[in-house]
Amino acid sequence: MTARPLVLVPGACLGGWAWREVAGPLRAAGHEVHPVTLTGLGERAHLAHPDLTPQTHVLDVAGLLEFEDLRDAVLVGHSYSGPIVNAVARHVPERLAAVVFVDTGPLGDGLALADVQPPELRERQRLRAERDGGGWLWPVPSDEEILAGTYGSGAGLTPDHLALLRDRGTPQPYATLTTRLAAPGAWPSALDRHVVLCTAGGLTTAVLRELVAAGNPMFAPFGEDGWRIHELPTGHWPMFSTPWPLADLLHDIAAA
Numbered sequence: 001m002t003a004r005p006l007v008l009v010p011g012a013c014l015g016g017w018a019w020r021e022v023a024g025p026l027r028a029a030g031h032e033v034h035p036v037t038l039t040g041l042g043e044r045a046h047l048a049h050p051d052l053t054p055q056t057h058v059l060d061v062a063g064l065l066e067f068e069d070l071r072d073a074v075l076v077g078h079s080y081s082g083p084i085v086n087a088v089a090r091h092v093p094e095r096l097a098a099v100v101f102v103d104t105g106p107l108g109d110g111l112a113l114a115d116v117q118p119p120e121l122r123e124r125q126r127l128r129a130e131r132d133g134g135g136w137l138w139p140v141p142s143d144e145e146i147l148a149g150t151y152g153s154g155a156g157l158t159p160d161h162l163a164l165l166r167d168r169g170t171p172q173p174y175a176t177l178t179t180r181l182a183a184p185g186a187w188p189s190a191l192d193r194h195v196v197l198c199t200a201g202g203l204t205t206a207v208l209r210e211l212v213a214a215g216n217p218m219f220a221p222f223g224e225d226g227w228r229i230h231e232l233p234t235g236h237w238p239m240f241s242t243p244w245p246l247a248d249l250l251h252d253i254a255a256a
Contacts, residue, residue, distance in 0.1 A: 003030040004254040011079025013169040015042015021243035045170040050136035052173040078102040093188035103198040116218040129174040140169035152236025153201030161240040
């Protein structure tokens with residue numbers, strides 16, 4: 001059987017460059033790998049504008065699947081891109097075999113990331129965009145914010161990783177965090193659905209189940225049947241901190 005292609009979608013402030021250390025081992029294992037840079041980020045930062053919404057990012061990924069004529073692909077979304085790959089799965093399920101959420105989730109239909117954030121975190125992002133991003137760009141988190149776990153555990157990140165994030169990270173158009181994204185209908189029955197929990201931040205399988213049972217809106221979608229749960233003992237950026245274990249896990253998922 002030919003190795004399934006993988007499409008790797010990065011989180012906020014990142015571009016396709018962030019997947020370099022993961023893409024190499026996957027290609028060596030025989031996979032066709034497509035790291036994605038979403039509109040307005042990375043080498044496409046010149047396309048950023050105040051009205052950019054997550055729907056454009058859905059079209060970015062769906063367009064890649066279509067124009068590369070990918071079939072039976074494994075679609076991987078990290079952090080901010082969880083809701084993006086969830087919407088893509090509803091849009092072009094016939095091109096996919098599985099969707100993998102890396103330390104993220106799908107949200108619910110018609111929600112924005114800001115809708116499920118704690119109020120203090122939402123306000124912190126808004127103030128940074130107002131103060132440092134001209135009112136419409138959310139700046140790359142500082143080293144201090146990353147290491148403090150403000151936006152996810154920084155466990156496993158080295159000074160070189162932090163320098164890479166400073167040098168290559170690009171501000172995120174703020175409307176992509178606050179605009180609601182439609183992803184209607186039931187999960188496509190033919191698609192496998194995986195979540196990779198990066199457990200250094202404290203979110204283990206057991207804790208995830210407790211949050212679902214408690215009715216936490218951010219984790220409500222994990223109460224649906226069909227999830228396959230994996231764990232990596234690292235922080236929120238495993239493409240930097242543990243690229244080879246992440247690549248091995250994605251290879252195993254693609255081979256299943």
